[in-house]
Each structure stands twice: as structure tokens, then as C-alpha cells.
Amino acid sequence: MFALVDVNSFYTSCETLFRPDLQGKPVVVVSNNDGCIISRSAEAKSLGIKMGEPFFKIKNNTYSSRVHIFSSNYALYADLSERVMQTLTAISPSIEVYSIDEAFVNLSGVINCMPLSDFGHEMKNKVFKNTGLTVGVGIAQTKTLAKLANHAAKKWRGTGGVVDLSNIERQHRLLALTSVEDVWGVGRRISKKLNSMGINTALDLVESSLWVIRKHFNVVLERTVRELRGEQCLELEEFAPAKQQIICSRSFGNRITQYSDMHQAICAYAERASEKLRSERQFCRFVSVFLRTSPHADNEVYYANQASMKLLTPSNDTRDIINSATNSLKRIWVDGHRYMKAGVMLADFFSNGVAQLNLFDDSSPRKNSAALMEAIDQLNNSGKGKVWFAGQGIEKTWAMKREMLSPAYTTRYADLPVAR
DNA sequence: TCTGGGGTCCTAGGACCC
DNA sequence: TCTGGGGTCCTAGGACCC
Numbered sequence: 001m002f003a004l005v006d007v008n009s010f011y012t013s014c015e016t017l018f019r020p021d022l023q024g025k026p027v028v029v030v031s032n033n034d035g036c037i038i039s040r041s042a043e044a045k046s047l048g049i050k051m052g053e054p055f056f057k058i059k060n061n062t063y064s065s066r067v068h069i070f071s072s073n074y075a076l077y078a079d080l081s082e083r084v085m086q087t088l089t090a091i092s093p094s095i096e097v098y099s100i101d102e103a104f105v106n107l108s109g110v111i112n113c114m115p116l117s118d119f120g121h122e123m124k125n126k127v128f129k130n131t132g133l134t135v136g137v138g139i140a141q142t143k144t145l146a147k148l149a150n151h152a153a154k155k156w157r158g159t160g161g162v163v164d165l166s167n168i169e170r171q172h173r174l175l176a177l178t179s180v181e182d183v184w185g186v187g188r189r190i191s192k193k194l195n196s197m198g199i200n201t202a203l204d205l206v207e208s209s210l211w212v213i214r215k216h217f218n219v220v221l222e223r224t225v226r227e228l229r230g231e232q233c234l235e236l237e238e239f240a241p242a243k244q245q246i247i248c249s250r251s252f253g254n255r256i257t258q259y260s261d262m263h264q265a266i267c268a269y270a271e272r273a274s275e276k277l278r279s280e281r282q283f284c285r286f287v288s289v290f291l292r293t294s295p296h297a298d299n300e301v302y303y304a305n306q307a308s309m310k311l312l313t314p315s316n317d318t319r320d321i322i323n324s325a326t327n328s329l330k331r332i333w334v335d336g337h338r339y340m341k342a343g344v345m346l347a348d349f350f351s352n353g354v355a356q357l358n359l360f361d362d363s364s365p366r367k368n369s370a371a372l373m374e375a376i377d378q379l380n381n382s383g384k385g386k387v388w389f390a391g392q393g394i395e396k397t398w399a400m401k402r403e404m405l406s407p408a409y410t411t412r413y414a415d416l417p418v419a420r
Numbered sequence: 421t422c423t424g425g426g427g428t429c430c431t432a433g434g435a436c437c438c
Numbered sequence: 439t440c441t442g443g444g445g446t447c448c449t450a451g452g453a454c455c456c
Contacts, residue, residue: 184455
């Protein structure tokens, strides 16, 4: 048995946690660069504010003066997420952290101690006690069914935020009430195609033949159907598998038109990507850079391009990554565009041990590279100060917009809330 | 004026091998 | 006239997730 536990309106709840005056009011969090709505309090939802809606479009709506808006504060959300996960880890056999605000919990053996829904309430109460955040809990035989149960726990107040789907009849009743697009793994495209085949509810999907699903779609959807039937196809992944790619990309606060600005941005992204790579204890051989103008600007020529390089030897030295990223940038930069976004992608990873020197590589690996990178990472993680490579510059005129950012309540001494 | 930032998996098709 | 039957690896693109 699995439980899926997730925090209600996670980002928004993190914000109101430290602003009790805003509880019960419409609150939203917008994406990086203050672009789109990405989290809404219940009150904001009932105003009709949609997920993913561009912020500038609702800015001047009649209700907007009543809505409290926050820029994304990932330092805050990541810290609170960790506290939620720690609480769940402490009381359950094992968990898989699935995203910043949700986890699958392994419930094996729990049934010998107490009814599963009681355990669900216990998780909910413990998380609330430790963090002040409210979670929803869905319990079932497979991950996909647990997701469905969680969905129901959110939707119907009478459930008290916990739904146990162990009972097959209850399962079928819920399947009949759920439309296919609310099933985990069924997105917009597939649900449209399913609808055209007369498959509208999750129950329709469960009752359709596996052969037909496999023929018209693929093995992924077949697995979803099996999971909805109670056949476990997806395991609990307690330990995150090694990443296959690392991307660092951002939209710019203002459009970039100067090469020197773009060069700075690419250096900054390359540096951040290298940090992530080292924290994964990996070395990469593939470094790619992309940039693009706005796809929404009708009166401008759209330009998007990407270039990549293969390093002769796998590396996680920031200097190597910056070198090859800026080399690629030179090849795709075109004057005269108003660039909106750019990024750096790393791939083709090697673990420490298998990094092998290239027979024909003239340049020997950099001396003391590992020690230097470790020193930099330690300085930057110590809270004592920040060092960076000169390429990214000091005045980052291209940096993203975060005009409504809340304090780093839990991760910066100066921002600690004061209790009176 | 203004539209996020990450990821994964699968499939089809091309190039190549014997 | 007539052209097999296996494979592998790589890439691009499409679908999905949060």
C-alpha cells in the first residue's frame, strides 16, 4: 500500500505561514520573473484566478487590489519542504520524495498496527504540528490510485483530507466520478484522444481493453490502466536515481540586446549548472547553450537557437564548463534581437571513477581542480560569503524580476521573524 | 511593456553493422 | 524482372509530471 501526501497550495501556504494576517484571504505566488500564477490560496481560486495565467493579464482586474501577490521565494519553500519530508520520514517505513511538495509513503506493515486512514490522519497532524502546513493524504494499492485518492481528499471536504481507497467498491465509485484528464499520467493530448474514443471517466479507462490502449497509445498509458486496476507497475523509489541532465535557464528581467550581457548571463548559468553537477558527484562531457527571443512578440522576428560542445575529457570544473558554454554562445549569437531567455544544459554524465583521459588530448587535466572547486563550493555554502567567477559580472542588469519577494524567514539570520 | 524552470520516458527513423 | 533478416546506437520530437 502507498500513501501520497502533498501540501495544500504549497507555495501560498508557505507565505501565509509567516503572515497570519493574510490567512483566509486571496493570496497567489507568481513564477520567476513575476511571470505566471503558479500557486493560489483557496480564496484566490474561488475568485477565478487560473493556474499558469500570465500575471500582467490579471494585474488590473477589479479584484486584483484585494489579492496579495508574492514573487517565488524558493529558499523559503525548499526549507519548509525539507521539514515536511523529515517529519514523514520519521514516522513511516520509508518515503519517496516525489516533488517539492509531495511524497509517496510506503505503508507496508502499518496495517498490523492501526487502520490506514488513522495513520493518514496521524501523518497529517504531525506535519501540521511540526510545520504549520496542511497536507492531503491519499491511500491505495498503487501509486496511480493513491494519486487519485489524494485528488479526492482535496476535492471533498467531508473526507477530512484523508482518503483510503483500500475498499474496491469505493475505488470504483471514485473512478466513475473522475474524468480521465484528472488521472495521473493522462495529460491534455491523451485525454482529448481518449474522449474521441468514447472514454470519458477513469472507470471507462479501466474497463477498456489493454490491447486497444497499447495499439492506439503506448506502453506508458497501458501501465497507467494496469495501475488503476490495482496492478502495481511503479515501485517506490526511495533513492533518487542519478540525474541524466542538468539545466540552468532563466528568463531575463529585461530583454537582452548586448552580447556582453548575454555573455554574463551564460557564465552565471554555467557556473550554477557546474555547482549542481558537483553536488551530484558527477562529471559531464556534453555542454549545450540555448537562447531565444519572445515567442509572444508578434511584431518581432522569432529567433531560437542552440549549440553544444563535447569536452574531450569529462569535467565538473566550472572553468571548463564556462569555456565551452561561451564558445557555443559565440556560434549562435546574432545581433539585433531582443533576447528573452537563455540557458545552459549539461549531459552525458560520468561518475568519479570512470572519468578517463583522452589519448589524444593535449591539455592535461587542470591541476588541483577538485580542491579548488571544493573550496569554492564550501565558501558558497558556508553562509560566510560568496565567491564567483568574473565572467558573470557584478551588476546583473539582466537578472530576473522579483518585485514582491518575501523575506527568507527560515534561512537568513537577518530575516528571522520576531516574536513579540 | 509583460507569458517559469525544471525534469522523465518512449518511439520512430536513420545510419550503420554482419 | 527479381535484393534478407537480424541487430545496435543515436537523435529528434512528443507526451507527460511538478
